[in-house]
Amino acid sequence: MVPPLSSDEFGVQTLTLIPGLPNDVGALILAFVPYCHHARLKVTCKSWRRFFSSKALISLRQNYVVAPKLLCIFPQDPSISPPYLFDPKNMWWCPLPLMPCNPHVYGLTNFISVAVGPHLYVLGGSLFDTRSFPLDRPSPSSSVFRFDFAALSWESVSPMITPRGSFACAAVPERGKILVAGGGSRHTMFGAAGSRMSSVEMYDIGNDEWVALDGLPRFRAGCVGFYIGREFWVMGGYGESRTVLGVFPVDEYYRDTVVMEVMNGGKWRELGDMWEEGERRRLGKIVVAEGEIFMLDRGEIFRYDKRSNRWAKETCVPKKVSDDASVGFVGLEEELYLLTLLNASASASESTRLRQHKRSSTLLMQIYNPGQSRWRSVVVKPPFHQSLDFRTTVMCPIRL
The missing domain is CATH 2.120.10.80 (Kelch-type beta propeller)
Known part of the structure; x- marks a missing residue:
């Protein structure tokens, strides 16, 4: 059954986003979903596919959501x-x-x-x-x-x-x-x-x-x-x-x-x-x-x-x-990120363990918070097909 159409605050006819809620409220709720989940949520229904592909979503997130x-x-x-x-x-x-x-x-x-x-x-x-x-x-x-x-x-x-x-x-x-x-x-x-x-x-x-x-x-x-x-x-x-x-x-x-x-x-x-x-x-x-x-x-x-x-x-x-040329340095929010390929920064004692990883498939992120004077680290596997x-x-x- 096709959901009823309604006119939202952006002046366009759209399918109901969340049954039982006005579309402006439903749109605001969905706008708080992190950006990384948008592609997966598009396949939920026709109205969500249209909303998560619209400029209205970007406008809402820019105006109301303090996204990371x-x-x-x-x-x-x-x-x-x-x-x-x-x-x-x-x-x-x-x-x-x-x-x-x-x-x-x-x-x-x-x-x-x-x-x-x-x-x-x-x-x-x-x-x-x-x-x-x-x-x-x-x-x-x-x-x-x-x-x-x-x-x-x-x-x-x-x-x-x-x-x-x-x-x-x-x-x-x-x-x-x-x-x-x-x-x-x-x-x-x-x-x-x-x-x-x-x-x-x-x-x-x-x-x-x-x-x-x-x-x-x-x-x-x-x-x-x-x-x-x-x-x-x-x-x-x-x-x-x-x-x-x-x-x-x-x-x-x-x-x-x-x-x-x-x-x-x-x-x-x-x-x-x-x-x-x-x-x-x-x-x-x-x-x-x-x-x-x-x-x-x-x-x-x-x-x-x-x-x-x-x-x-x-x-x-x-x-x-x-x-230092082999290190990426960037600021995100209040933290400093240092990005290093583990293969490039490995010592001789680590070489055996790192052979188990594919070349350039392991990225070390050392993260420093200046306000707290504290370090933490994260290891991720990037999807790049070439060495960074x-x-x-x-x-x-x-x-x-």
């Missing part, structure tokens, strides 16, 4: 390898569709992914273009793609004014903006090569347009960006390169920070060096959690002090690895 953040992981070029959603609370993985493929370009890396509301953005990057010469020279990309979780599809939006990869980027959700700064064309296959730039742009999501802002004080690529306290921060990076013995290219890394007051005319101010000469060679991996800035550096986590413009040691990683390389893997938190 999920982690979107891009193992490599998203046009050839699908990104995955991971729910750390429910230990759930879900593949996303491939990004639209351009037959003329390949090897996309150094792109940035940010989330604004129910949308996931992939911006820029470095790639190889078969239409350029020479073919082995990387080119920056200006493309911007957006994934809509309501429609479960990718779409191309207005490209950046200036092509760039390996740049600073931050979302300003309350204003519907995305900021990008610096970058260049260097590809991960080539060290200390490619262009650098200082240009800064802001994307207006509502109008689908990019606007140029005041540029950085100097060329800067390989930098990290984040939005905190109504300011756009850009840390570290590299400028011009030099050569050793006239042959080997070496980057000149910056030790300083620059800050843009987004709400006050977009002017930059320089904060100076964050560490002394010889203290460290370059900036480590950066994460922002609960308004605080943390850095992973040589198996230790540091907290940034805004007043002194210095880094203070916070804690040591319980299970260290030989190279955290030097190129892109990760992005999103709340759905």
Whole structure:
């Protein structure tokens, strides 16, 4: 028997969601179901299939549900390898569709992914273009793609004014903006090569347009960006390169920070060096959690002090690895996640036990809560068909 139709608060005719309850109440109840269960609940009945595939669900969750953040992981070029959603609370993985493929370009890396509301953005990057010469020279990309979780599809939006990869980027959700700064064309296959730039742009999501802002004080690529306290921060990076013995290219890394007051005319101010000469060679991996800035550096986590413009040691990683490049570092809610392939971090005494696992099938997550100064760890088996390389893997938190 077909359930009676009723008109809900979204102004559309829909099947009854929960018998005996108004549809607006039923919709709100179902909206509290964690995102990881939605696909399985779609097959329950026709009305649930329609509801769990609607934009109304996303709107309800964004407005009424404080859902935990999920982690979107891009193992490599998203046009050839699908990104995955991971729910750390429910230990759930879900593949996303491939990004639209351009037959003329390949090897996309150094792109940035940010989330604004129910949308996931992939911006820029470095790639190889078969239409350029020479073919082995990387080119920056200006493309911007957006994934809509309501429609479960990718779409191309207005490209950046200036092509760039390996740049600073931050979302300003309350204003519907995305900021990008610096970058260049260097590809991960080539060290200390490619262009650098200082240009800064802001994307207006509502109008689908990019606007140029005041540029950085100097060329800067390989930098990290984040939005905190109504300011756009850009840390570290590299400028011009030099050569050793006239042959080997070496980057000149910056030790300083620059800050843009987004709400006050977009002017930059320089904060100076964050560490002394010889203290460290370059900036480590950066994460922002609960308004605080943390850095992973040589198996230790540091907290940034805004007043002194210095880094203070916070804690040591319980299970260290030989190279920070083989560790993923990301913030989810108030916790810091360190992701390591067990095969890559195993000691000789563990090698026999780890042979029982398939290659790259075991992922160690070391989780630190700065508020409680407490560590915990979780071991999961990711669904990737290739080994994760955290030097190129892109990760992005999103709340759905």
